[in-house]
Amino acid sequence: MSARPARGRILPRPRVLLGSTLVAFFVAVLVVQAYVNAEFTGDHIQDEVGDQAGVPSAILRGGPIINTTGGQESTTRLPERTIALTFDDGPDPQWTPKVLEVLRRHDAHATFFVVGSQVARNPELTKQVVDDGNELGLHTFTHPNMQRLAPWRRELELSQTRTAIARATGVSTHLARFPYSSKNAAIDEVNWKLIKEAGALGYLVVVNDTDSNDWQRPGPDRIVADATPAGDQSAVILFHDAGGDRSQTVAALDRFIPRMKARGYRFTTVTEGLNLGITAQAGAHPALPLNPRAPSGDTWRGAAVVWTVGLADGLVTVIAVLFVVVGVLTVGRTLLLLLLATRHARQRRKPGWRWGPPVTEPVSVIVPAYNEKEGIEAAVRSLACGDHPGIEVVVVDDGSTDGTADLVDRMGLPNVRVVRVPNGGKPNALNTGVAMARHDLIVMVDGDTIFEPESLRLLVQPFADPSVGAVAGNVKVGNRETTVALWQHIEYVIGFNLDRRLYEVMNCMPTVPGAIGAFRREALAQVGGVSDETLAEDTDVTMALCRAGWRVVYAQDARAWTEAPTTMEQLYRQRYRWSYGTMQAMWKHRRALTDSGASGRFGRAGLPFLALFGLALPMLAPVVDIMLVYGLVFWELRETAIAWLGMLALQLFTAAVAFRMDRESWKPLLKLPLQQFAYRQLMYLVLLQSATTALTGGRLRWHKLDRAGLASPPAADGVRVPAQKRHVTPPPAGPLPIGDGRTRGSGDRQIPDQLGRVHGRVREHDVQ
Structure with a gap:
């Protein structure tokens, strides 16, 4: 019977598998981190208003609560002398609690249009918003310009935020507000398409009647003046509880709420005001519950979202800390070399x-x-x-x-x-x-x-x-x-x-x-x-x-x-x-x-x-390159390049000193930058696998290298x-x-064990 041919390797080598798994894991985490950390500018920035020919005039001249669910096209205003305070871009661990404190002090409630990634990072704070009797609405997951996203991504932005809210608070919401939206009069055909998409998903889209312009930080007095509606008109008023220093917003609220109450205004959430409007406009739509209970499926999916964001944030924080550690070790080693070497x-x-x-x-x-x-x-x-x-x-x-x-x-x-x-x-x-x-x-x-x-x-x-x-x-x-x-x-x-x-x-x-x-x-x-x-x-x-x-x-x-x-x-x-x-x-x-x-x-x-310097620094050195790739793709190009080039310059300086001491040509150092992207990663995997082998008690056999x-x-x-x-x-x-004894002879003999490690029979040949 002929010998069976050797079968090829089905699984990759352990170190290849380990390296590939680590690379895939880091890439996935960094992509998630970059996604949830998408930088956004304030809501005041908006695209130029486009063609409005396809937008119904009733929408352009209507109220700030737009309903396109079930194929209908209607809007609702709040009743007279009714104000719905709305806050965008939170929750923020610094400013949202201060806003909540002002609302509690003046016995007022508000609607918070939250960013899903911030909900995932601050679940307890989000729950506190609801526990205080306030309402939540969707402000997307990463605060993108929805006009520039594919339909599947737009739906994902809303659904991820909804599930994050469900995990954090146990409630759901039927309200949505898009980033960079403003008033009814600014709705063009592109935005109208987005509003109808949201309606098909069951959401009411909320814009605003009055913009407090608190994003400009013009001072509390000016914010109060801009937020005040004319006469006895109702208003959905736009404020922000995140996105920068909101101390002026907090101060303005502390004046605005009692002033408007003195004029006979009542403060409600958007849904409460909507339900009040149903009484005034019978038959517009059925009353909606405030903070309805979230489906169990949303809660479980939200847990995955919250954990993923937490993992991504935690790992990037670790990488950032390690980057600092690598920098300190590199600078410390350089200084020691300069002083001692x-x-x-x-x-x-x-x-x-x-x-x-x-x-x-x-x-x-x-x-x-x-x-x-x-x-x-x-x-x-x-x-x-x-x-x-x-x-x-x-x-x-x-x-x-x-x-x-x-x-x-x-x-x-x-x-x-x-x-x-x-x-x-x-x-x-x-x-x-x-x-x-x-x-x-x-x-x-x-x-x-x-x-x-x-x-x-x-x-x-x-x-x-x-x-x-x-x-x-x-x-x-x-x-x-x-x-x-x-x-x-x-x-x-x-x-x-x-x-x-x-x-x-x-x-x-x-x-x-x-x-x-x-x-x-x-x-x-x-x-x-x-x-x-x-x-x-x-x-x-x-x-x-x-x-x-x-x-x-x-x-x-x-x-x-x-x-x-x-x-x-x-x-x-x-x-x-x-x-x-x-x-x-x-x-x-x-x-x-x-x-x-x-x-x-x-x-x-x-x-x-x-x-x-022999184990930790080589093992952590790839952190510099990870931060380089992350920064070039997702962060500020200039700052990233400066940081990486600074580290490279320090290494080149150390290398130049070493080559000069060894009287070596500096020409090979031209390949040092390239070495950072291949050789260092290999050494990282070597140390990682070595540490794994050591920790697991594995045994490593001797490997004979091929020689020319x-x-x-x-x-x-x-x-x-x-x-x-x-x-x-x-x-x-x-x-x-040999040790304390002295013998001479040829042929087989036993070597004394005076060093404690020499055993076996030895054949000695004196070459003549």
Whole structure:
């Protein structure tokens, strides 16, 4: 039977699904937020009156309550000496309560034409309006110009407001007023069409007899004068309880109501006045209930509207707060870098500055290698041919299946040894190499990394200071041909190398990179060697050294060239492991926060700093771009562009400082703005998935990246130069220093467990 073909993936990869879900969620929320936050101008602004030929003259000359329900076309006025106060654009949490207070004080009721989005945001206040005996009417959901909307959208504006009212108060309404409407005489054919549409939905449309012009804020006296009807005429009077400072409106009401009552006027709601008019105009239409009970269906739909608006408002508020947090963190990091990293750079540039007497002690270089055939030869040659005296290279082949060890064997370098161990992971390979090493200065190097000829010598010079337990070198991206790799080059210079200067000054270096790091054997033995308890073994061991009281410093001139991932997929896998491992290491060493001594100093400086600038800031950085997109589409273009460009300028400034300190060309920084729209979002998803994995207790396996190999260390401008060769002296014969015991021999033997992590049988080959 032939094998069945492999089935394609039905569901997307988890990270793709996670990213797509997050993007869709944020887009949906921002669209909702933009919809409910549609900015509107005051009701006094209106379009020019168009053709009125199709509008019945009875409507143009009629009363302010227009009834087109059931196909009829009629209007109603209030009885003489009757006033219906109407308030538009609310409810407003500041001004509506003040208006309600004035109404209660003078025993008057009014009709509030509310905006649905404001009802959703202020449900308790809306209910208070009804509980005080006032009436509600619809003023649309987002206060748009209804003439410019499609029919389905016009209906939605009314129905959403009705359901929001139902949820907030339990009542319904049969009244509607369109934004930017005014008097009967201003109704043209377009508006007449809208009025008839509303009538078909069962709404009476209310315009006004008198406009108080309170939107102009001309002063309470003028507002009172404009609102006063002529003679004993009735009036539906337009006021506003939202849309700006309404203090003059409140003051004017406090004078207007008692003054008109003294003239014999009564104050009603629109529906109460309408019902009074029915008595005067018998047969016009049946009496309508005041604040009728809402159908249960409207209440449930209104709950969805209220919750959606609340979610959108809440999330945008969170995003806005996070935007401020990102800004504070970015500015804070920049200031710290200017103060501390530049101090580090100035110190190194002082004439004659050095760590102490030249360090000429021999060095053992440990190269853990698992399937590194593409780059192992160039890496080993660059190490073995360094200009430091007494270099020993120990290549620990960690169960490779691609002939990595055989390639090193065939190189025939006299100061290179190959140790074969069963596949047990990088920490086990490193500890094995340390146990096999002859010397007390240990350099750990990844199998895809190429050293410059002087890098080893420069890397170990800080050991002239006896308090130094480890040294971090300067990792450079060697394959900068692709955009993805070039972005990583920018990140290495800004995010890693510049930070290491700062960390050294603060004495809380969290990571000696696996690509180029040096250690004292004594320091490694004190912390139990390289732990396999996290996926970031380099961060784990560095934190342990800091907690043990050893200084960890940065040698910026000791450069190592590494091969960075060239695709987004490979980059994601690598950074996922790094981020997850860093979180593991921080959790493992969390007790440093409450420790005393050196451990406590590291815990209260290094861990919070790493949490803020290594995890929180990269995870929150996309907030800047979210606010950019939101602002460009839904907010003020100028202010948004200025804010985003300001953040970008700050990043460019920091990047320029970092590139200058590293003596790098500024040309790659031309791609930094583009990096904000792709690379940063990827890092956000990496950190988010890492945090999710950590919180859920998931396990992450090791991901081997595809390598093409670097043939030689690139020059500063990216052009490769041949690795230098020199005569190397074979290591002296004699016993191997392993822990407290010293043994020598070939063939299979058991490695002592003096570092607590080295197990298994090892095959050692001295290359002759």
